[in-house]
Amino acid sequence: xDRRLLPAIVLxxxxxxxxxxxxxxxxxxxxxxxxxxxxxxxxxxxVGLVSFGHAAFFGGAAYITAYSVKVWGWPTEAGLLAGIxxxxxxxxxxGAIAIRRQGIYFAMITLALSQMVFFFCLxxxxxxxxxxxxxxxRRPLFGVIDLKNELTLYYVVLAIVLSAFWxxxxxxxxxxxxxxxxxxxxxxRAVSLGYRAEHYKLLAFVLSAALSGLAxxxxxxxxxxxxxxxxxxxxxxxxxxxxxxxxxxxxFGPVVGAVVVITMQNYLAPLGEWVLVxxxxxxxxxxxxxxxxxxxxxxxxxxxxxx
Amino acid sequence: xxxxxxxxxQALFGQLLLGLINGAFYAMLSxxxxxxxxxxxxxxxxxxxxxxxxxxxxxxxxxFLGVNYWAALILAPLLVGLFGILLERLxxxxxxxxxxxYGLLLTFGLALIIEGVFRKFYGSSGQPYSIPEELTGGxxxxxxxxxxxxxxxxxxxxxxxxxxxxxxxxxxxxxxxxAATENPTLVQAFGIxxxxxxxxxxxFGVGLAALAGVMAAPIYQVSPLMGANLIIVVFAVxxxxxxxxxxxxxxxxxxxxxxxxFTKVFYPEASNTVIFVIMAIVLVLRPAGLFGRAQ
Numbered sequence: 369x370d371r372r373l374l375p376a377i378v379l380x381x382x383x384x385x386x387x388x389x390x391x392x393x394x395x396x397x398x399x400x401x402x403x404x405x406x407x408x409x410x411x412x413x414x415v416g417l418v419s420f421g422h423a424a425f426f427g428g429a430a431y432i433t434a435y436s437v438k439v440w441g442w443p444t445e446a447g448l449l450a451g452i453x454x455x456x457x458x459x460x461x462x463g464a465i466a467i468r469r470q471g472i473y474f475a476m477i478t479l480a481l482s483q484m485v486f487f488f489c490l491x492x493x494x495x496x497x498x499x500x501x502x503x504x505x506r507r508p509l510f511g512v513i514d515l516k517n518e519l520t521l522y523y524v525v526l527a528i529v530l531s532a533f534w535x536x537x538x539x540x541x542x543x544x545x546x547x548x549x550x551x552x553x554x555x556x557r558a559v560s561l562g563y564r565a566e567h568y569k570l571l572a573f574v575l576s577a578a579l580s581g582l583a584x585x586x587x588x589x590x591x592x593x594x595x596x597x598x599x600x601x602x603x604x605x606x607x608x609x610x611x612x613x614x615x616x617x618x619x620f621g622p623v624v625g626a627v628v629v630i631t632m633q634n635y636l637a638p639l640g641e642w643v644l645v646x647x648x649x650x651x652x653x654x655x656x657x658x659x660x661x662x663x664x665x666x667x668x669x670x671x672x673x674x675x
Numbered sequence: 676x677x678x679x680x681x682x683x684x685q686a687l688f689g690q691l692l693l694g695l696i697n698g699a700f701y702a703m704l705s706x707x708x709x710x711x712x713x714x715x716x717x718x719x720x721x722x723x724x725x726x727x728x729x730x731x732x733x734x735x736x737x738x739f740l741g742v743n744y745w746a747a748l749i750l751a752p753l754l755v756g757l758f759g760i761l762l763e764r765l766x767x768x769x770x771x772x773x774x775x776x777y778g779l780l781l782t783f784g785l786a787l788i789i790e791g792v793f794r795k796f797y798g799s800s801g802q803p804y805s806i807p808e809e810l811t812g813g814x815x816x817x818x819x820x821x822x823x824x825x826x827x828x829x830x831x832x833x834x835x836x837x838x839x840x841x842x843x844x845x846x847x848x849x850x851x852x853x854a855a856t857e858n859p860t861l862v863q864a865f866g867i868x869x870x871x872x873x874x875x876x877x878x879f880g881v882g883l884a885a886l887a888g889v890m891a892a893p894i895y896q897v898s899p900l901m902g903a904n905l906i907i908v909v910f911a912v913x914x915x916x917x918x919x920x921x922x923x924x925x926x927x928x929x930x931x932x933x934x935x936x937f938t939k940v941f942y943p944e945a946s947n948t949v950i951f952v953i954m955a956i957v958l959v960l961r962p963a964g965l966f967g968r969a970q
Contacts, residue, residue, distance in 0.1 A: 418779070466958075471776070472779060479907055480908075481954075483904075484948045484951035487948050641794045642791065644788075644794070647784075651785075652766065655784065656770075
């Protein structure tokens with residue numbers, strides 16, 4: 369058996385057994401954010417684009433799913449698809465505008481565009497303003513699978529998130545993913561070889577946005593809530609933090625980062641304002657001392673051992 | 676009473692003035708960002724937090740030490756600028772050889788820390804800061820009422836912006852700065868201490884943000900989050916103007932403030948987003964920004 373599959377199998381075993389040990393809602397939160405971080409990592413780690421606006425896709429999709437399921441009475445699966453579709457469209461619009469500039473400008477542009485989405489959600493009637501959309505019903509999936517049972521919901525969320533991980537893995541290791549990496553390493557060279565870098569970047573951006581949307585939609589199903597917190601720029605900061613802590617450009621890094629950051633938020637919640645300060649300190653420490661992140665440092669250490 | 680485009684002139688000119696004031700802050704902040712980016716290649720995400728620190732320093736100087744507005748106008752930028760120099764020495768200088776991304780992430784973390792600490796001690800509500808005695812009251816210009824303090828903010832910030840432009844574009848020191856932006860190694864070879872210049876530039880940019888904060892204190896409430904949303908608008912302003920030109924930053928800053936003011940009169944729902952919409956349009960038509968040089 370391929371040795372690289374080993375960590376994946378161990379993780380799968382842990383994920384299947386986890387709800388019997390840990391509170392399922394907490395686990396589902398971790399799963400949603402792990403997916404969000406992986407979707408974000410697809411851009412920063414494999415294309416080298418730093419988006420500071422991913423909250424717009426996450427929160428936007430959360431609102432769409434919440435509204436369509438609660439107000440229009442759509443089934444859960446249709447609500448999820450609607451969320452993904454809207455996030456992908458937003459991603460197409462953001463991407464088309466933002467990929468005109470690179471590096472630092474790209475970050476500022478995506479941040480500004482997502483702030484626009486935030487103000488839209490703040491003012492629009494359907495989002496319920498400061499209250500958000502609350503108590504979203506958990507309709508049965510495909511009319512059969514009862515999502516009101518938390519254990520069932522957990523396995524459904526797990527299955528969806530794992531399929532999304534698989535999609536990301538396949539994308540990164542496909543010829544398409546190789547072209548993306550070559551654009552990250554040397555864009556002029558990739559262009560000179562005949563690749564239309566803009567198209568590749570845009571497609572990667574849309575994919576990342578759609579998967580972030582899936583994460584947001586799932587989050588609104590799990591918590592039965594979509595609120596302004598989901599679209600705020602702090603959310604974009606959080607997903608960056610998770611990816612950075614876990615390790616930019618590593619497959620499992622964002623998952624580890626999501627586990628660490630969500631666990632930390634959970635235990636530190638009573639400290640109130642200090643959570644932000646601690647997150648800031650982690651940013652500073654990671655940027656200064658552990659730029660490879662947890663998974664990156666571990667794999668660097670392992671390869672040193674072998675050498 | 677005559678009307679302009681269906682809007683009473685008081686409302687129109689009132690919003691125009693408010694727009695000019697916002698524009699003054701956009702201009703001063705984007706100027707600081709541009710100066711810092713030019714020398715350090717770092718986008719200073721903590722700029723909003725440092726603007727807030729300027730306002731808070733003025734508030735603390737007044738309430739704890741009894742130092743008045745005029746002294747705070749000089750002291751607060753100096754203190755916050757020194758704090759900036761400390762940040763540069765401790766953290767930023769270790770990142771110059773890396774991707775620009777890390778500078779952004781580091782200063783983002785610093786902004787979270789600074790804003791979090793202030794929120795811990797002052798909550799998210801604002802502290803009042805009264806207008807200095809000399810500038811209370813106002814003049815009736817016939818078509819509108821002009822409060823003295825607001826007139827002072829617009830005039831003084833214009834003077835500050837033009838002084839910065841003169842310093843960078845027309846003096847010997849400025850020529851060193853511009854040279855070091857183009858080619859630091861060569862400038863260092865001529866015997867100029869470039870690392871120290873970089874440090875002072877960051878301190879200067881941060882001080883400029885703090886100065887804007889002091890000026891904003893009597894107009895807006897002094898609150899820990901006053902800089903957090905502002906900085907995002909300023910980023911959009913920087914993208915629209917392009918960071919290539921000092922005068923460009925000033926013109927774009929004031930211009931967008933005025934546009935935002937007019938939007939408040941004619942279509943208030945869009946006033947929060949108009950600058951972002953303009954940014955999107957500019958990016959489609961002129962990706963390098965209005966005053967930027969093509970890459």
